[in-house]
Amino acid sequence: MNRIYLDHNATTPVRPEVRDRMLPFLGELFGNPSSAHSFGQEVKPHLEEARQRIADQLGANPAQIVFTSGGTESDNMAVKGVAFAAEKGHIVTTVIEHPAVMQAVSWLVKKGFEATYIPVGSDGVVNPDDVKRALRPETILVSVMHVNNETGAIQPVEEISSITKEAGVPLHTDAVQSFGKLPTRVDDLGVDLMSIAAHKIYGPKGIGVLSIRKGTRIDPLIIGGAQEKRRRSGTENIAGIVGFGEATVLAEAEREQVYARLAALRRRFVTGLEASLTEVYVNGDAARTFPSTVSLSVSHVEGESMLLSLDMEGVAVSTGSACSSGSLEPSHVLVAMGMETVLAQGTLRFSMGRGTTEAEIDHVLEVFPPIVERLRKMSPLTRSQAC
Ligand SMILES: Cc1ncc(COP(=O)(O)O)c(C=O)c1O
Structure with missing residues (x-):
């Protein structure tokens, strides 16, 4: 893989x-x-x-x-x-x-x-x-x-x-x-x-x-x-x-060229996510966000579960949560932005680099939505909402 x-x-x-x-x-x-x-x-x-x-x-x-x-x-x-x-x-x-x-x-x-x-x-x-x-x-x-x-x-x-x-x-x-x-x-x-x-x-x-x-x-x-x-x-x-x-x-020799390319990849990624998933929120204002980072909050799913499922598909990302002594604490940054704890816990950070390709982003766009759908079906967060 x-x-x-x-x-x-x-x-x-x-x-x-x-x-x-x-x-x-x-x-x-x-x-x-x-x-x-x-x-x-x-x-x-x-x-x-x-x-x-x-x-x-x-x-x-x-x-x-x-x-x-x-x-x-x-x-x-x-x-x-x-x-x-x-x-x-x-x-x-x-x-x-x-x-x-x-x-x-x-x-x-x-x-x-x-x-x-x-x-x-x-x-x-x-x-x-x-x-x-x-x-x-x-x-x-x-x-x-x-x-x-x-x-x-x-x-x-x-x-x-x-x-x-x-x-x-x-x-x-x-x-x-x-x-x-x-x-x-x-x-x-x-x-x-x-x-x-x-x-x-x-x-x-x-x-x-x-x-x-x-x-x-x-x-x-x-x-x-x-x-x-x-x-x-x-x-x-x-x-x-x-x-x-x-x-x-x-880094300086290629800086402008790399980050112009990543800005285009970010747009492709965000557009693809928003088209294939409901109730996902890209955090921050795009005009004030450095283009390599996409912080994504997904309702009714835990960040850790998404991270582990993506890892099984060979995709490495991180959560917006700090995992301390077995308990999931929501990220202080997302909470400071006014996000509800439960949504903050459903946050992933995708951060691209100089080698990230369009094919890689397209692959993530292919594997990620089914992961979210599957986890949402199993999620106690979804079930308690339904009750
Ligand atoms: C904003 C920021 N400050 C400080 C650090 C810590 O740097 P280092 O890992 O080199 O100790 C990091 C690394 O994650 C960071 O992202």
Whole structure:
């Protein structure tokens, strides 16, 4: 069976060009870039070249680029690092952030910081005026993600940045889902801190960046060495870093062309779903949604059952629910958009990538409606409705 991968927001396969570029660093180029001898010194330029490549993509100075272990660490560093430097204060964030931001903020609240969580409309988008109203003299950070991982909703980061600039408050954006897919130049977005990760753009897992604008007050989370100008200690993941640099350049070279193609595929997919199924809802406003993502809520069926049935057909997707300790919790993002719990639990996320083809989408359009019909017939949700 040919398998179809439609979970690119979760992760992507490493491109062969990226893997080839990384391999010498898992072999003969094994030196520690901090070592003064030739083994270390032959590796160091590659570290700096990757830093430059990523900085160029962000329109940043290479000195702004701090390598981390991925998006989660970058988010934690942005939120906690600014809080640690400020020692006390108020943070503004949104109800739709990735848990890496969300839980970092709630952890700080337990330690005595204050937080305001900005709501979203039914389109999953934050209103910049709400951010403006939430600011206080003691606000130390605003953190608003660029593209939501569950719905693909693009947030108005530029508008928010004109508000934070006027107030003199640093702005962080989690751009893990947008980097390499949308323009993410830090000056154009007006952000002071930006989190990105390689594995969403066909690079390796376990490597990310926090871009930090010069002058931003931030403490390191990980100390104990002088790496990354003392902002993030630990011997560098050089293979990962080189792979991230390569993936960045490759992604940019094809970005516009790939996402124009995916926008057409998304339209084909959504039209096909709406034509073959009743009571299905595509979440978000198409004009404000990044084209690779389709968040689909299906009435009277559980997301997990659809996911498993699709998996048996070789189609990999994810649900809109976080499955914790055996109980299905509806996604905080969908609930924040005003969706009823039961419909939120019937949500699937299809996320396409550079290799997704029209034939794959057509195949899903063929196998998915019968799955929904079959599950609806068996569903206690349908039966209780009928009673
Ligand atoms: C928006 C967003 N932020 C942060 C992360 C975490 O990144 P990582 O998996 O590199 O730790 C993800 C990954 O799913 C994400 O989608």
